[in-house]
Amino acid sequence: MIQLLPESALRKVTAVAAAAMVLALAGCADMAGIDSHAKLRDADSLGLSQAQPAAAAAVPAIPAVESQWWLAFGDAQLDALVNQAIEGNPNLQVARARLARAQASAMIAESALKPQLNGSLDLTRQKFSDTYIYPAPLGGSVQETGTLQLNGSWELDFFGKNRSALDTAIGAANAAAADQEAARVLLASNVARSYFQWARLSGQLAVAQRTLAQRQETLALVRDRVSAGLDTRLELRQSEGGLPQARQQIEALNEQVEITRHALEAWVAHPNATQSLTAPALADIKPIALQPTIPADLLGRRADIAAARWRVEAATRDVANARTQFYPNINLVAFAGFQSIGFSNLMKSDSQQWGVGPAIRLPIFEAGKLRANLRGKAADLDAAIESYNATVLDAVRDVADQVASAQSIGRQQVEQRDAQAAAESAYDIAVQRYRAGLGNYLNVLTAETTVLAQRAQAVDLAARALDTQVALARALGGGYQPSVETAALSSASTHP
Template sequence: MTSSTPRGTRTAPRFWRLSSLAVVASLALSACADFSGIQSRGTLRPASTLGLDSQTTSVAPPWARQDWWTQYGDAQLNSLLTQALAGNPSLQQASLRLERAQALAGGSEAALLPQVGAVADLSRDLYTSNGLYPKPLAGSVRSMGTLQASGSWELDFFGKNRAALDAALGAVQAAAADAQAARLLLASQVLRTYFQWARQGQQLAVAQRTLEQREEMLGLVQSRLKAGLDTQLELRQSQGSLPDARLQIEALQEQIGLTRNALAALVGDPALAPRLVQPVLPEQISADVPAQVPVNLVGQRADVVAARWRVEAASRDTDTARAQFYPNINLKAYVGLSAFGFSNVLKSSSEQAGVSPALSLPIFEGGRLRANLKAKTADLDSAIAAYNGAVLEAVHDVSDQLLLSESLWRQQALQHSARQAAEDAYAIARQRYQAGLGTYLQVLSAETQVLAQRRASVDLAARTVDTQVALWRALGGGWTPQTVAVAPQGAVASGLMAVQSALAGPRSAPAVAPNGPPAVP
C-alpha cells in the first residue's frame, strides 16, 4: 500500500484508520499459523546433583591462578609459555572465529535499526510507439531524472530481531570462551611436554650411570674369572646386560629429541629446539591441593561456559523461529524529486513522497514454519544435553585429578622411605668395602637398588607435576569469565539461569546497559 500525497490534501486520518484495521485483521488471522505442541524437552542438570562443595569463592586459590606455573621459578618455561600464547596458529584461528562471531552479531543488530538509502538516477530513453505509453511519449526520446531518499524500518513487535541478536551475542560469548579454552589447552600442553622432557633427561642420567655400573661389574667379573673365582656363566650374564643398558639410553635420547621438537612446535618456533636447555623436575612441589572444589570454579571452566552460552543462543534461536509465526510489519517511506527532462528535476513541482506500511502474514506455510521451529527446538535440546555432558565431564575430570594428587603424594612418601632404605644400604656396603669387610661386587649390587629407586622417584615426581598441571587445567586455569548476559525467557532459560547462579555463585542484580542486554557483574 503506497500513498503519494500532494501538498494541501488531508488523507492521513483515513490512512491510519486503514492501517489500524489491517493490523487488527492480521493479528486475528495469525492464529492460522499454529506452533502449539512444539516445546523443548531438555532439562539442565541441577548444580546440587554434582557432588561439589556448595560454598563459593570469589578469590582464586594459589592452585587456580592464571600464572600458576610461575611457582616453579623456571625462567625458560615462563618464556616458552609467553611465546606460545602470543603466536600459536591454533590460537590465531580461535581469535578469528571470535571476530567472525562478532561481525555476525553486528549484522543481527542492524536489523533492529532503521535503514536509509539514497538514489540518483539519470537516463535517456526511447519509448516504443507500439507499447503501453500513449502519445506524446510513444515514439519519443525523453530524459528522466530522479533524486530520492528512502528508508525502511521493520517494527519488531514480536521480538524476532531482538531474539536473533541475542542468539548472535550468545554465539560471541561462546566463541570467546572457546578461545580461552584453546589458550588453556595450549598452555597445559606446553607445561606437560616441558616436564615430560625434564623427566626423560633425568631418566637418561640414571640410565647412563646404570651403564657405567654394569661396565664396572663386567670388569670385576673378568678379574674374578682370571682368578678362578667366577665362570663363563657370570661373564656372559654381565656381558648380556650391557646392550640392554645401551638400548635404554638410545631410546631415551630418541624420546628427548622428539619431545624437544614437539615443544618447539607448540611454541610455534621449530628453530628453537637446538637452543633449549635441558630442564629438571622441580625439587619442591607444593602439596596444597583442595580437598573439595567450590562449585563456582567448575562453572568457570571455559568449555562449561561455552556450552552454557550455546544453550542461551539456541534458546533465542527458538524464540526467533516462534516469532516467525506472527505478522511482520515494515514501514517504508521515500521523498525526492523526479521529472521528465534533466532541467525539471530540481524544480519544486517535481517533488514526490510516499509511505507504505508493508504487512506480511503467515497463514498457510505447508508446515515450513513448524518444521523450522521443531529443528530449532531439537538444536536447543541438543545444546542442553551438550551442556549437561560438559558439566559431568568437568566434575569427572576434577575428581580424577584430586584423587590422583592425593594418591601420588602418598606414593611419594612411601617411595621416599624405600629410596632412603636403599641409599642407607648402599652407604653401609661402601663402608664395609672400605673397611675390608665386604667386596666391591656387594657395593655395585647395592647401587643397583639405589638406581631402581631413583628411576621410580623421577617417574613419581613427573607424574605429580603432570597431575598438578591437569588439575590446574581442570579447574579452568584461573580464568574468570567476563560476559554480557542476555535476559532469559521461558522455562528452559529460567532453568539455565538457576544453574548459572548455582555454578557461578551469588550475583547482584543485573545492571541494564543503555543500549544492550543486562550485564552480569
C-alpha cells in the same frame, strides 16, 4: 427500503473486515505444542556441595586457580614458553578470529534495531512500449529516465524479533569468547605438560647414564676378579652384556627427548625454540598447591562450561526469535528525491518526489515452514542443553580423577622413597659381599635390577605429580575469567 452507508463509513467497515479476516487467517500459523524438553543439570543434581569432598584431603587447599598458574612452578623457561605459545600459536589465533567474527555478527544484528538510510541513483536509456500504459508520444519513443533518491526505513520491533536475534548473536559471541579462553588454558597446559615430559625424560636419561657408569665400574671389578682367578668368563660376559643395554636405553631416551622438544616447538609456533634452553630438572621445579575437593562453583570456573552455557542462552534466544516469525513485521518507510524523463530534468524542482508510510507483513499460510523452523530451533536448544550437561559431567569427572591421582601419587611417592632406600642399601651390600668374595655376581645383578627400577619409578612419579598438578589446574578452569568483550556484550544484551 434499503439505506446505503456513506462512502467513508463503508471504507472503514471494509478495512475492519479485512483486518479481521487477516487476523483470522493468521491463526493458521499456530506455534502450539512445540517446546524444548531438555533440562539443565545444576550443582545439586551433580552432587556438588561445599561439604562433599572428592576424596580424603591429603594436600592443602587453594581458593582458586590463578590465570597464570604456571608461574607457581617457578621455572623461567616454562614461563617464557607459555607466553610464546599464547602469542603465536595458530590454533589460538583461529579462536581469536572466530571471536572477532562472532562479535561482528552481533554488531550486524544490533544494526537491525536502528533506522536505516541509503541512497540510490538510477540512470536508464529506455524504449517505451507502444502497447503498454504509456500513450503517444511517450509510447514507442526512446527516452532517458533518472531517479535520485534517499530511502529510509525503521522496523518497529513490537514483538521482539530483532531483539531476540541480537541476543542470539550476543550469546554466540560470548560462547566464542569463552572458547578462546578454553583454547588458551588448554594450550598453556599442553605446553606445561610437554615441558614436564621433557623433564621426565631428562631425569630418566640421568638415571640411564648413571647406570652406564655404574656398570662400567662393575665391569672393571669383574675383570680384576677374573684376572685374579676369583671369577670365570661367565661373570665377565654377564657384566659386559649390561653395557650395550644401557647405551641402547640412553639412545632411545635421546630420541624421545628430541620428539618432545619438537612438540614443544610446535606448541609455541617457533622452530628451534628449545635449542637455547637447558634441559629442565624435576628437582628444580616447585610443586604447586592442589585443590582436595570438587568446588561447588566449578560450573563458573571452566571456560568450556561457560561456552556451553552461552550456547544454551543463544539457542534459547533463537527459539524466541523463531516464535516472533509468527507475528506481523511492521516497518516505517520513507523516501525523498527526484525522478524525471530526461537527464536534464532530474534536478529540477518539478521532479521532486517523496513518500512516507507504514509497511506491514503478516504470515498467513506458510505451508508449515514457520512451525518446522520453530521445531528445529527447539531441537537445537535441546541439543545445546544436553551438550552443556555432558560438558558439566565430564568436568566433574575430570576434577575428581585429577584429585584422586594427585593424592594417590603423593602416597605412592612416600612408599617409593622407602623402597628405593632399601634397594640402594641392598645393592651396596651385594657389591661389598661380591668384592669380598662372600657372594656371587648373580646377587649383584638381582640387586641392581631392583635399584634401577626404583630410580626410574622415582623419576616417573615426580613427573606424574607435576603433570597431574597441571591437569588439575586446567580441570579447575585455569583461572578463567570472562573477557572484557564478553562483559560488554552481556551489558548490551541487558541494556538495549
